[in-house]
Amino acid sequence: MGEIISIINQKGGCGKTTTAVNLSTALALLDKKVLLIDMDPQGNATTGFGIQKADLEKTIYTVLSRKDTTPEAILPTMVEGLYILPSNIALSGAEVELSREIGYHSILEETLKEVKDLFDYILIDVPPSLGILTLNALVASDSVIIPIQAEYYSLEGMADLIKTMNLIEERLQSPSPIKGILMTLYDSRTRLGRDVHQEVKNFFGEREYIFKTTIPRNVRLAEAPSYGKPCILYDQESSGTISYMKLAQELLKREEE
Amino acid sequence: MGEIISIINQKGGCGKTTTAVNLSTALALLDKKVLLIDMDPQGNATTGFGIQKADLEKTIYTVLSRKDTTPEAILPTMVEGLYILPSNIALSGAEVELSREIGYHSILEETLKEVKDLFDYILIDVPPSLGILTLNALVASDSVIIPIQAEYYSLEGMADLIKTMNLIEERLQSPSPIKGILMTLYDSRTRLGRDVHQEVKNFFGEREYIFKTTIPRNVRLAEAPSYGKPCILYDQESSGTISYMKLAQELLKREEE
Numbered sequence A, B: 001m002g003e004i005i006s007i008i009n010q011k012g013g014c015g016k017t018t019t020a021v022n023l024s025t026a027l028a029l030l031d032k033k034v035l036l037i038d039m040d041p042q043g044n045a046t047t048g049f050g051i052q053k054a055d056l057e058k059t060i061y062t063v064l065s066r067k068d069t070t071p072e073a074i075l076p077t078m079v080e081g082l083y084i085l086p087s088n089i090a091l092s093g094a095e096v097e098l099s100r101e102i103g104y105h106s107i108l109e110e111t112l113k114e115v116k117d118l119f120d121y122i123l124i125d126v127p128p129s130l131g132i133l134t135l136n137a138l139v140a141s142d143s144v145i146i147p148i149q150a151e152y153y154s155l156e157g158m159a160d161l162i163k164t165m166n167l168i169e170e171r172l173q174s175p176s177p178i179k180g181i182l183m184t185l186y187d188s189r190t191r192l193g194r195d196v197h198q199e200v201k202n203f204f205g206e207r208e209y210i211f212k213t214t215i216p217r218n219v220r221l222a223e224a225p226s227y228g229k230p231c232i233l234y235d236q237e238s239s240g241t242i243s244y245m246k247l248a249q250e251l252l253k254r255e256e257e
């Protein structure tokens, strides 16, 4: 029942967290039961919901090291139907500790088995790397969304990312089909933006789905975390809010097809 | 003689690579002999100089695993006096392999000993993480520059970054004083930009130097990598070029004081 979707791109700052926070919120506002998992020691998604992460005793880290269960660590958010499995800097210890375990790449998949059916969607926000935390997210996921900033360096990373995902599929028998490619921080008025958009279409061609919805640069999306809430609750009229609501609707519509 | 400076911030996309590429170029244009080391498996700094990284046989990875020496792997760039020690995806193997060695945190420091005196400045571009590659860069460095994007999430990461640097100083006796904090992607017309700038001043207060020069958002800086050259060579008149030249001059002026 619960579909597990990772928001993934090893390039820094291309809008993974902003997408994880606002897409999960939009899905919950469309009456889905959603769990957002913060797999980043930076804890930006956790902060995005106004949670004081330094004080947390139960986090994704204590769950992965089996001190707590997932249900014990989950917190409600101010959005009805949206829950979060929070993170903080303690998680940075995990990369070294977990790598010593046998089957270290499927620890998250194991822990999610007991909650998978309690939710319609489980979204996972990952760090800007292809390390063990991202590996766990990919192995646990049924599919991935790849946000691509409409600039050159973001496009550059695509070949490496796809290679890594193919390796994981091959060696760990854990395919993570691409649910969709999402153009973020996209200004269609700039030549650079349009060029990268075209390059993405050339690169993925007919093989992959590129969301019709694109996310524009909108300062409200950058301001919202300083108020501890998703942009959708911070400024309902903003282009940031409208595009993430449209994205959620496009995603749900495709499920029905 | 050669001062080794890391460009560091674990937050993704805050302008580390853009700063490494353009500051190293500016220093070389001001007649300094400069080496830029790309410590990121993403290889964005390498691409920023038009190098076809997939074909490279000698890289920072082959140097760290002691197959090649630093002088053997260094390449000239189109900027006179500026050399690069390039990177590509092979470096992502290093995080796991190096961690098995004794003294794995000082491998880069060792390799740089033989070239340190050949340059006035050695700049190191690091990945968005606090892992073993960043650790090597910090231990090897005489000082660091911290680029901070003028947005909330970038500010959030400061406490964790400073904590990590203090730990390295304490446990590895390897201090890396902050040469300067650099506001990047800074739009002083937005309230968010001004708020973050003020927060940075409050956070670092009198203790640390915040560069007077700030780097504005300028699309030329984002376009330049797709032409395989630093912005300074791509568009001499742009605000991106002007601010990085000013930054280099401010840095050199402080050395004289």
Ligand SMILES: Nc1ncnc2c1ncn2[C@@H]1O[C@H](COP(=O)(O)OP(=O)(O)OP(=O)(O)O)[C@@H](O)[C@H]1O
Binding pocket: A011, A012, A013, A014, A015, A016, A017, A018, A019, A040, A044, A126, A127, A128, A184, A185, A186, A215, A216, A217, A218, A219, A220, A221, A222, A223, A225, A240, B010, B011, B012, B013, B128, B151, B152, B153, B154
């Ligand atoms: N569409 C947008 N408009 C304006 N600002 C945005 C938008 N999307 C993201 N941002 C801002 O850009 C910065 C980077 O975004 P974000 O942190 O979501 O990226 P990320 O991929 O999660 O980064 P990291 O790689 O560090 O995890 C943040 O300051 C965020 O608030």
Ligand SMILES: Nc1ncnc2c1ncn2[C@@H]1O[C@H](COP(=O)(O)OP(=O)(O)OP(=O)(O)O)[C@@H](O)[C@H]1O
Binding pocket: A010, A011, A012, A013, A128, A151, A152, A153, A154, B011, B012, B013, B014, B015, B016, B017, B018, B019, B040, B044, B126, B127, B128, B184, B185, B186, B215, B216, B217, B218, B219, B220, B221, B222, B223, B225, B240
């Ligand atoms: N001042 C600026 N104006 C416009 N675009 C910029 C500026 N600085 C950086 N960029 C663009 O923003 C994106 C992120 O910058 P950059 O890659 O330099 O950050 P980074 O910190 O090195 O990222 P990562 O954490 O992935 O290594 C890139 O597409 C870059 O071209």
Ligand SMILES: [Mg+2]
Binding pocket: A016, A017, A018, A040, A044, A126, A127
């Ligand atoms: Mg993030």
Ligand SMILES: [Mg+2]
Binding pocket: B016, B017, B018, B040, B044, B125, B126, B127
């Ligand atoms: Mg970079």
